[in-house]
Amino acid sequence: MKKLFFSVLAFASLMMLSQNACYYDNEVEQYGVATCDTTNISFSQDVLPVINASCLSCHVPGGQQESSPMTNYEEIKNYSDAILERVNGIGGIMPPTGPISECNQSKIEAWVRAGAPNN
Ligand code: HEC
Known part of the structure; x- marks a missing residue:
């Protein structure tokens, strides 16, 4: 029973970690590279x-x-x-x-x- 509890816990933490990673990537894309347009500079x-x-x-x-x-x-x-x-x-x-x-x-x-x- 204890073993199951810990593997569920480990799985849940992994999910949270990977979600954070995705969220961070999106943020960089949205606010970093994507919004800086250096074509046709005036x-x-x-x-x-x-x-x-x-x-x-x-x-x-x-x-x-x-x-x-x-x-x-x-x-x-x-x-x-x-x-x-x-x-x-x-x-x-x-x-x-x-x-x-x-x-x-x-x-x-x-x-x-x-x-x-x-x-
Ligand atoms: C707080 C005052 C201040 C601001 C704000 C400032 N500068 Fe200067 N800048 C100076 C001073 C004083 C010098 C001369 C000493 C030196 O070269 O560090 C200088 C020198 C320069 C030089 C070398 C040519 C020269 O005037 O001797 C360039 C190029 C330059 N600045 C560009 C910029 C640009 C571009 C900005 C804005 C993005 C800027 N500076 C903002 C104070 C400032």
Whole structure:
């Protein structure tokens, strides 16, 4: 009788574990990869909003910390290679408070690799 009880218990725990595993996989699929679309990246729709939100507190003339201005397409394009490096943490992470989301990193990367178009 005891043996049966323990095997039922073991089976039930296994079921719970495997259910959790499935649930986790689904979550990664839903919120990770699936929602980050890096095709047809646009400067005005995808890149500029990230720069505005995460960089312009400093990268404007007279900003919170002295750094090169990145307020318009020309300025951002001139720094595009450096921007890609810095949002990936190469040469010091930007913004200094910690990285932007992985999806926004991927979008900036896609834009720079496409030749940093003004689209
Ligand atoms: C809190 C202020 C602050 C924020 C926010 C910030 N930066 Fe900077 N950034 C600096 C400072 C100060 C420097 C110059 C020192 C250095 O290179 O680390 C700099 C340097 C840089 C450089 C090298 C060129 C230069 O200006 O000397 C790049 C490229 C850059 N930042 C990109 C970004 C990007 C992209 C963001 C937003 C995702 C960002 N930064 C957000 C303060 C900031």
